[in-house]
Amino acid sequence: MTSKYFAGIMDKINDNSVVVGVLGLGYVGLPLAVTFAKNNIRVIGFEKSTSKAAQVNAGSNYIGDVADEDLKQVVSSGILSATTDFSRINECDAVLICVPTPLDKFKKPDMSYIEAASVEIGKSMKPGTFVSLESTTYPTTTENVMLPLLERESGLHVNDDFWVCFSPERVDPGNEKYKTDNTPKVVGGYGEEAGEIGFAIYSKAINILHTVESPRIAEMVKILENTYRLVNISLINEIALLCGKMDMNVWDVIDAAKTKPYGFQAFYPGPGIGGHCIPLDPFYLEYIAKNYNFDLTMIHTAGHIDNLMPHRMTLKISSALNRHKKSINGSKIMFLGVAYKADINDSRESPALKIIDEIAKKGGEILYHDPYIPRIKTEEGRIFTNTEIDETIIKTVDCVVITTAHRVFKPEWITKHAKLIVDLRNMIKKKSDKVYKL
Amino acid sequence: MTSKYFAGIMDKINDNSVVVGVLGLGYVGLPLAVTFAKNNIRVIGFEKSTSKAAQVNAGSNYIGDVADEDLKQVVSSGILSATTDFSRINECDAVLICVPTPLDKFKKPDMSYIEAASVEIGKSMKPGTFVSLESTTYPTTTENVMLPLLERESGLHVNDDFWVCFSPERVDPGNEKYKTDNTPKVVGGYGEEAGEIGFAIYSKAINILHTVESPRIAEMVKILENTYRLVNISLINEIALLCGKMDMNVWDVIDAAKTKPYGFQAFYPGPGIGGHCIPLDPFYLEYIAKNYNFDLTMIHTAGHIDNLMPHRMTLKISSALNRHKKSINGSKIMFLGVAYKADINDSRESPALKIIDEIAKKGGEILYHDPYIPRIKTEEGRIFTNTEIDETIIKTVDCVVITTAHRVFKPEWITKHAKLIVDLRNMIKKKSDKVYKL
Numbered sequence: 001m002t003s004k005y006f007a008g009i010m011d012k013i014n015d016n017s018v019v020v021g022v023l024g025l026g027y028v029g030l031p032l033a034v035t036f037a038k039n040n041i042r043v044i045g046f047e048k049s050t051s052k053a054a055q056v057n058a059g060s061n062y063i064g065d066v067a068d069e070d071l072k073q074v075v076s077s078g079i080l081s082a083t084t085d086f087s088r089i090n091e092c093d094a095v096l097i098c099v100p101t102p103l104d105k106f107k108k109p110d111m112s113y114i115e116a117a118s119v120e121i122g123k124s125m126k127p128g129t130f131v132s133l134e135s136t137t138y139p140t141t142t143e144n145v146m147l148p149l150l151e152r153e154s155g156l157h158v159n160d161d162f163w164v165c166f167s168p169e170r171v172d173p174g175n176e177k178y179k180t181d182n183t184p185k186v187v188g189g190y191g192e193e194a195g196e197i198g199f200a201i202y203s204k205a206i207n208i209l210h211t212v213e214s215p216r217i218a219e220m221v222k223i224l225e226n227t228y229r230l231v232n233i234s235l236i237n238e239i240a241l242l243c244g245k246m247d248m249n250v251w252d253v254i255d256a257a258k259t260k261p262y263g264f265q266a267f268y269p270g271p272g273i274g275g276h277c278i279p280l281d282p283f284y285l286e287y288i289a290k291n292y293n294f295d296l297t298m299i300h301t302a303g304h305i306d307n308l309m310p311h312r313m314t315l316k317i318s319s320a321l322n323r324h325k326k327s328i329n330g331s332k333i334m335f336l337g338v339a340y341k342a343d344i345n346d347s348r349e350s351p352a353l354k355i356i357d358e359i360a361k362k363g364g365e366i367l368y369h370d371p372y373i374p375r376i377k378t379e380e381g382r383i384f385t386n387t388e389i390d391e392t393i394i395k396t397v398d399c400v401v402i403t404t405a406h407r408v409f410k411p412e413w414i415t416k417h418a419k420l421i422v423d424l425r426n427m428i429k430k431k432s433d434k435v436y437k438l
Numbered sequence: 439m440t441s442k443y444f445a446g447i448m449d450k451i452n453d454n455s456v457v458v459g460v461l462g463l464g465y466v467g468l469p470l471a472v473t474f475a476k477n478n479i480r481v482i483g484f485e486k487s488t489s490k491a492a493q494v495n496a497g498s499n500y501i502g503d504v505a506d507e508d509l510k511q512v513v514s515s516g517i518l519s520a521t522t523d524f525s526r527i528n529e530c531d532a533v534l535i536c537v538p539t540p541l542d543k544f545k546k547p548d549m550s551y552i553e554a555a556s557v558e559i560g561k562s563m564k565p566g567t568f569v570s571l572e573s574t575t576y577p578t579t580t581e582n583v584m585l586p587l588l589e590r591e592s593g594l595h596v597n598d599d600f601w602v603c604f605s606p607e608r609v610d611p612g613n614e615k616y617k618t619d620n621t622p623k624v625v626g627g628y629g630e631e632a633g634e635i636g637f638a639i640y641s642k643a644i645n646i647l648h649t650v651e652s653p654r655i656a657e658m659v660k661i662l663e664n665t666y667r668l669v670n671i672s673l674i675n676e677i678a679l680l681c682g683k684m685d686m687n688v689w690d691v692i693d694a695a696k697t698k699p700y701g702f703q704a705f706y707p708g709p710g711i712g713g714h715c716i717p718l719d720p721f722y723l724e725y726i727a728k729n730y731n732f733d734l735t736m737i738h739t740a741g742h743i744d745n746l747m748p749h750r751m752t753l754k755i756s757s758a759l760n761r762h763k764k765s766i767n768g769s770k771i772m773f774l775g776v777a778y779k780a781d782i783n784d785s786r787e788s789p790a791l792k793i794i795d796e797i798a799k800k801g802g803e804i805l806y807h808d809p810y811i812p813r814i815k816t817e818e819g820r821i822f823t824n825t826e827i828d829e830t831i832i833k834t835v836d837c838v839v840i841t842t843a844h845r846v847f848k849p850e851w852i853t854k855h856a857k858l859i860v861d862l863r864n865m866i867k868k869k870s871d872k873v874y875k876l
Contacts (some may be wrong), residue, residue: 184697221694245730256659259622259648265703292683301739
């Protein structure tokens with residue numbers, strides 16, 4: 001059965017007259033919108049935030065992975081525009097959803113953004129629209145959450161009047177090699193036509209596509225990728241803690257294991273897992289698995305290790321201070337780096353913030369320095385602003401804790417001037433009595 | 439402090455007059471001995487088994503990773519010989535230990551082979567001997583198990599009169615690309631001189647060496663490599679079981695995830711983990727961790743999944759038969775492949791044997807076909823011999839279970855003739871009502 005709209009949308013794709021809507025102009029949506037626009041596909045960006053929409057329309061970039069001049073160029077040429085008016089979805093032939101999928105405080109999936117997006121699209125989309133979800137979520141979401149809302153709001157029927165697809169975003173913020181266009185993209189259409197349209201549309205912007213036979217497989221793909229990372233980071237964190245007890249530098253172990261030319265991939269330990277993907281995505285899978293009476297014990301165990309890391313790091317700091325006959329209570333402790341990974345300006349889910357909360361509760365006096373993050377607010381609501389460091393300040397603090405390995409930090413200079421250093425990122429390679437490693 | 443024997447051994451290494459003893463001529467020791475001998479280093483192989491020693495001296499090869507003509511050539515030229523007389527260790531300048539390190543029935547390390555080897559070497563070695571352990575074992579074994587026995591039996595002092603080192607074997611049976619000489623080797627000497635001698639000796643046979651600062655780091659390296667594999671195979675096995683419940687082919691998920699060009703390494707599910715490394719090595723680490731009051735929860739969880747796999751596979755077979763209104767009890771079930779991995783002739787720790795035990799206990803009539811394994815004995819002592827397959831036989835069995843994906847198997851032919859197939863290795867790509875996947 002071929003939908004009567006199928007030929008129409010394929011023609012528009014083929015002659016580049018297709019209009020693509022991107023819903024959500026964050027760290028996934030804006031690069032995607034710009035990539036399509038750079039390939040001469042008209043894009044309308046839909047964004048709830050008036051200020052973000054205005055910024056885009058002013059050609060003013062706010063996403064690290066987008067080149068300022070690229071945004072300026074596609075906005076000034078009129079091929080990309082942003083709007084807060086979701087009824088304009090009826091101008092689009094394809095809508096790509098790039099909304100957040102966070103966890104609530106009980107680590108349960110918060111589907112409200114996907115649901116709201118589905119309702120908005122369902123209300124306004126015209127017959128013959130292709131809708132693709134890119135937000136990381138548990139398998140069956142496209143079929144069982146998005147699709148019914150689209151049908152209910154639009155009164156249209158899937159595969160007769162519109163198509164759905166899941167195609168996971170694979171954005172790695174700060175990755176200098178792999179951007180939107182050169183990262184292969186997985187496309188899982190709901191039915192054959194949806195797969196064909198998805199392939200055709202994404203081909204306009206992405207170099208390499210890989211199609212799978214259903215949205216749920218595409219959904220699982222993304223979660224598998226990030227679960228793999230969560231599990232392996234948790235494994236190496238646990239082994240790092242054991243290495244500490246056995247008087248071994250775990251980084252030396254990893255560097256040697258890396259010489260194995262097959263069957264090994266290096267992961268590095270750290271004070272915990274941060275960002276908006278790895279700490280969250282696997283718990284989407286754990287959630288849906290419960291619905292099938294299935295326990296994902298590896299994810300559960302990995303999550304347990306990850307949860308304990310900030311506490312264990314606090315104990316490391318306490319042990320280090322103890323050697324100087326000091327307690328956390330009353331000590332001045334400076335954290336270097338509060339971003340969740342090196343060389344980026346994002347402190348979401350950063351383990352540094354959790355350690356800071358715990359040290360603060362124990363009476364430690366907190367300072368932090370991060371050249372990319374002027375101000376932080378911890379989970380428990382504590383607010384700090386960036387302290388610039390110089391010789392005088394670093395000499396006065398009781399302990400320096402390296403929580404993020406920004407390349408701008410100078411290990412030799414830190415080692416020279418600090419009294420005591422807890423290095424949770426193996427930044428300081430030279431052996432020194434002052435330095436305690438994870 | 440330089441040992442008075444240091445210059446002597448280094449001179450012998452430099453002018454190729456060093457004599458290397460290899461203790462244990464199994465799947466690690468024999469390839470190692472042959473590799474040194476091919477590089478014109480005289481090697482004496484020490485082996486408890488009279489028949490193995492005789493075979494080596496007859497130039498008759500019994501290890502898949504050794505080329506028959508290589509063994510013949512180094513034996514006939516006299517550069518390699520084998521003996522059962524361990525007192526001849528006093529003819530060696532360096533002794534490399536390649537003995538088994540199994541687990542006992544309670545999954546505790548069985549150190550008896552390392553201990554016996556250390557005693558034998560200690561009794562006979564001359565001053566100025568370099569002793570390197572290659573057997574996978576927990577960190578601190580070289581320093582705390584081997585070294586004290588060598589000193590006690592020899593009356594010599596480490597680093598004055600002899601040296602010790604740990605250098606893990608990385609043999610991957612059947613790997614066609616990476617053999618002993620071109621797999622980088624990690625060397626961890628106990629003290630600086632031991633590291634230097636170890637580097638010099640292994641350089642004679644191995645292309646790339648990586649030195650680490652202590653034996654315990656080298657010990658941890660090997661266990662990390664195999665723990666990484668255990669954990670990732672267990673993770674994908676668990677996800678495969680969930681995919682089964684959610685009506686997805688997990689292999690499609692993995693193939694799509696593999697298109698991610700960074701941060702992902704593909705592992706494939708199967709009926710369980712076999713062989714002499716991955717199911718064993720991580721439990722060496724778990725064992726020593728207990729001594730440091732530390733629980734390795736990831737290894738524990740992975741082991742738990744692995745333990746359950748044969749049982750879960752039995753349930754798959756039961757479900758498949760159930761669709762044909764049959765029970766395991768009274769059904770004729772044929773297993774294809776009983777080696778622990780494809781294209782090898784080793785059934786140690788093979789999950790197929792565990793499934794066979796469980797099916798047999800439930801009253802199933804067992805047949806197996808494996809072109810590489812003429813006879814099997816299960817853990818519970820059941821003995822079977824290989825059945826050749828033809829159309830007649832395959833048509834009479836109630837269920838064919840593919841447990842090992844030997845390349846010689848013909849998926850189309852199996853699908854054509856079998857009534858019912860449980861494919862635990864994704865060998866059969868074509869969809870068919872007869873086929874149940876893991």
